Every structure is written in structure tokens, then in C-alpha cells.
Amino acid sequence: AQRVTQPEKLLSVFKGAPVELKCNYSYSGSPELFWYVQYSRQRLQLLLRHISRESIKGFTADLNKGETSFHLKKPFAQEEDSAMYYCALNMDSSYKLIFGSGTRLLVRP
Amino acid sequence: DVKVTQSSRYLVKRTGEKVFLECVQDMDHENMFWYRQDPGLGLRLIYFSYDVKMKEKGDIPEGYSVSREKKERFSLILESASTNQTSMYLCASSSDQMTGPPYPHYGYTFGSGTRLTVV
Numbered sequence: 333a334q335r336v337t338q339p340e341k342l343l344s345v346f347k348g349a350p351v352e353l354k355c356n357y358s359y360s361g362s363p364e365l366f367w368y369v370q371y372s373r374q375r376l377q378l379l380l381r382h383i384s385r386e387s388i389k390g391f392t393a394d395l396n397k398g399e400t401s402f403h404l405k406k407p408f409a410q411e412e413d414s415a416m417y418y419c420a421l422n423m424d425s426s427y428k429l430i431f432g433s434g435t436r437l438l439v440r441p
Numbered sequence: 442d443v444k445v446t447q448s449s450r451y452l453v454k455r456t457g458e459k460v461f462l463e464c465v466q467d468m469d470h471e472n473m474f475w476y477r478q479d480p481g482l483g484l485r486l487i488y489f490s491y492d493v494k495m496k497e498k499g500d501i502p503e504g505y506s507v508s509r510e511k512k513e514r515f516s517l518i519l520e521s522a523s524t525n526q527t528s529m530y531l532c533a534s535s536s537d538q539m540t541g542p543p544y545p546h547y548g549y550t551f552g553s554g555t556r557l558t559v560v
Contacts (some may be wrong), residue, residue: 347522
């Protein structure tokens, strides 16, 4: 069963436009959600975690348990935001993360 | 300051060969993972280990095995490589000290990946 769904394979926006990368999850317990990012020729790295309610590089993500969503948002996209973004779910504080299929964000000048 | 090192960046192997992918971490992490990354499929967990000599199957363990003889090293083994195992393989580690409620782990540290091509 698909636990983490990222419906968009590619999202293309112009610089300065708002960005929303969608993530929906399937889990009835208390989820722990993360966003990971992979810039070109770099390793995959943690962007933010829902539990810390932080804003990293202007990105925020709010866990909506009613809609089982954890969308990643940024009000004004920058060209350096172009990357592959993965949403990930941890269930029951287990050791492992379940990743979505990823969304490639392309920010055009 | 590389913390998770994968021994090869690119690897080309022939069908039927036995292939070893090595991963070493220097953060004294308890947990180590092997994922494969494929376009449109994201990251899929192959195997993970939460302690030395301990291993558990992930979502796609068929055709793979692992070895963890030392805490810092986690090896992925393709017993008989096949063309459908052509992929990017990512190793990751995490610490037990960062797991469990109320604040779960701070996330994985990933290696730079090994792109394996089986011909």
C-alpha cells in the first residue's frame, strides 16, 4: 500500500512565484513527517521535520491530520530551490523511513 | 566532513556477478539502511540494521543480502546481479539517541550514492 504520495513528478514555477509541493500520507497512528531535498550532484539531506515547526530556507510545512497531508510551501521561489524533494513518513517511531516518489522542482528565471 | 561514505560512485558489473556495495559511517550511529533510488519510484528500502550482526528486510529485499560485522560498516550484496538491479543505491545512518517519542529522530545522514549498472 502506498503510504506516502507525491502526486506531482515535476513542478515548474517562475522565480518569485509561490511554491507548494504536495504530500499525502496513509497512516492511522501518530505520524512523523519529514521533507528531504537533493540538489544536483549532492547527497540527499534533511530539509525539515514537522515536529520542530521550523522554517528552513524559507520553506515551511504543516501537518494536517484531518487531510493527512504535509505539503511543503514557500512564498517566493528562488532559482537555487531547484532540486528533487522527497516527503518521508516514520510510523510508530520505528527505525525506518518510508519515502514518496519525489517531486522535481524547477524554478525558472 | 564526509560522514557516510560509499566506496564507489559508479560501478559496472556483468549479469550473474556477485556485487558488494560498501558503506561506512563515522558517527557511531546504531542504525544503517540501504535504499535504491529509481525515477518515479522514489526511495525504496532494501534492508536495514539496528545493531551489529542484526538485520531486517525492508520492502524489496529479493535478490539482496546484507552484512554488518562492525558498527560502522554496512555492506549490500547482490548475490547474482541482474539488469533490473541497475539503479542508484543510497546508504544512510541514524542514531538511536534521536528516536522515540516525543521527538523522533532528527533524520538520516545519507551517503553520496553508488550508481550501479548491470550489463
